Amino acid sequence: MSLPTTMKAVAINGAGGPEVLTLTDVPVPEPAAGEVLIKVAAAGVNRPDVLQRQGNYPAPKGHSDLPGLEVSGTIAALGQGAKHFAVGDAVMALVPGGGYAEYVAVSQLTCIKKPDSLSFVEAAAIPETFFTVWHNVIDRGHLRAGQRFLVHGGTGGIGVTAIQLAKAFDAIVFTTVGSDEKCEAARALGADVAINYHTQDFAQVIKNETAGKGVNVILDMVGGDYIEKNIRSLADDGHLVNIAFQKGSTATIDFMRVMLKRLTLTGSTLRIRTPEVKGEIARAIADRVVPLIVSGKIKIPLDSTYPLARAGDAHVRMESSAHIGKIVLTIT
Structure with a gap:
């Protein structure tokens, strides 16, 4: 032909x-x-x-x-x-x-x-979302069964993929979304806790829901002031993985918390x-x-x-x- x-x-x-x-x-x-x-x-x-x-x-x-x-x-x-x-x-x-x-x-x-x-x-x-989520959540974030996982933007392309993949690997899933309707959609996909970021402080919700222990892996594409809140929300030996910075790529961070909690801050871009x-x-x-x-x-x-x-x-x-x-x- x-x-x-x-x-x-x-x-x-x-x-x-x-x-x-x-x-x-x-x-x-x-x-x-x-x-x-x-x-x-x-x-x-x-x-x-x-x-x-x-x-x-x-x-x-x-x-x-x-x-x-x-x-x-x-x-x-x-x-x-x-x-x-x-x-x-x-x-x-x-x-x-x-x-x-x-x-x-x-x-x-x-x-x-x-x-x-x-x-x-x-x-x-x-391809785009599954390649991205697999590489960043599984390969870089080292998410394991039974761990607590947070993905921001749970009803976007990355979010719906991350929620389902994490649940398929037996994680406990938290997510942030922008409306109560989206909270319902996220829970229908398997999220255990869906947080409306317009009406709730996700860091406080995670602290309450985990008895102060935090989550083990966070997948973030927001950046900006979320970075410091992500660090506060991580458990000891937790991983923060950034794949984009919708609110900017700079932030003021207290690295003492990173050191004391033995956190790993990482990220990647696949295109290159x-x-x-x-x-x-x-x-x-x-x-x-x-x-x-x-x-x-x-x-x-x-x-x-x-x-x-x-x-x-x-x-x-x-x-x-x-x-x-x-x-x-x-x-x-």
């Missing part, structure tokens, strides 16, 4: 609001050695896409400057040496950019075979990591998480879908913070 030379894609026409996302014609990428070309069926929408559109999260050097960090679709072509998949295979993939398009080239290492029981829309909602590192995470997800999704123990909550041409509307929805679950663009 011959491939087209051009495709529809969403480009960022200068940093700004959702209106700068423009549907345009661009060349179809050619897969490099070890890469596959995916004919995209659906693409997940994530907070980093918004940051990139605003000019605050540029694509890594050498990668597509089109937005989009996760896709599902079928393999359309193989680069030299790519042998893990065959043309026609249905996959989901973490991509370093270029997902808002009809085709995307990506390392075969960051692709996972799509289970037959999942739709392409569901599959597109998996090598395909080999991402590939290790992909294998862990394929082996240990996908079976939980297929069995229904972990669900893929979908908030809304938009056609590719309405990517700007998807970003408006994302920035409203009204969504519960994942936002996905449909391409074919």
Whole structure:
């Protein structure tokens, strides 16, 4: 089957609001050695896409400057040496950019075979959040069964993933959300304690709920004044893992508390990591998480879908913070 030379894609026409996302014609990428070309069926929408559109999260050097960090679709072509998949295979993939398009080239290492029981829309909602949560909560935060876990933003894409993954691994889950309705949604996903941050002080709630012991692992994308409160909320030998800083990346911290409680402060960003590192995470997800999704123990909550041409509307929805679950663009 011959491939087209051009495709529809969403480009960022200068940093700004959702209106700068423009549907345009661009060349179809050619897969490099070890890469596959995916004919995209659906693409997940994530907070980093918004940051990139605003000019605050540029694509890594050498990668597509089109937005989009996760896709599902079928393999359309193989680069030299790519042998893990065959043309026609249905996959989901973490991509370093270029997902808002009809085709995307990506390392075969960051692709996972799509289970037959999942739709392409569901599959597109998996890679970015599950790669992120697995690496930061399990690999870096060392969450174990029976431990207490806090994730901020429990009804966003990261949050709904973190709640369910932590529960699947038998943790006690705390989360913060922005309304009583979202508290109900978080509890329905498995959260043991859901905290409305508009009406409750999460640090005080955690102190009360844990008899002053605190939580063992915190996954935070807020930063700012949450950093000091997170440290107060951690148990001895606890881990604070930051993956974003919506309220800023600076804070005043009493490091005496860090020292006395033997805390670990860490964080990561996946986009700049090598395909080999991402590939290790992909294998862990394929082996240990996908079976939980297929069995229904972990669900893929979908908030809304938009056609590719309405990517700007998807970003408006994302920035409203009204969504519960994942936002996905449909391409074919």
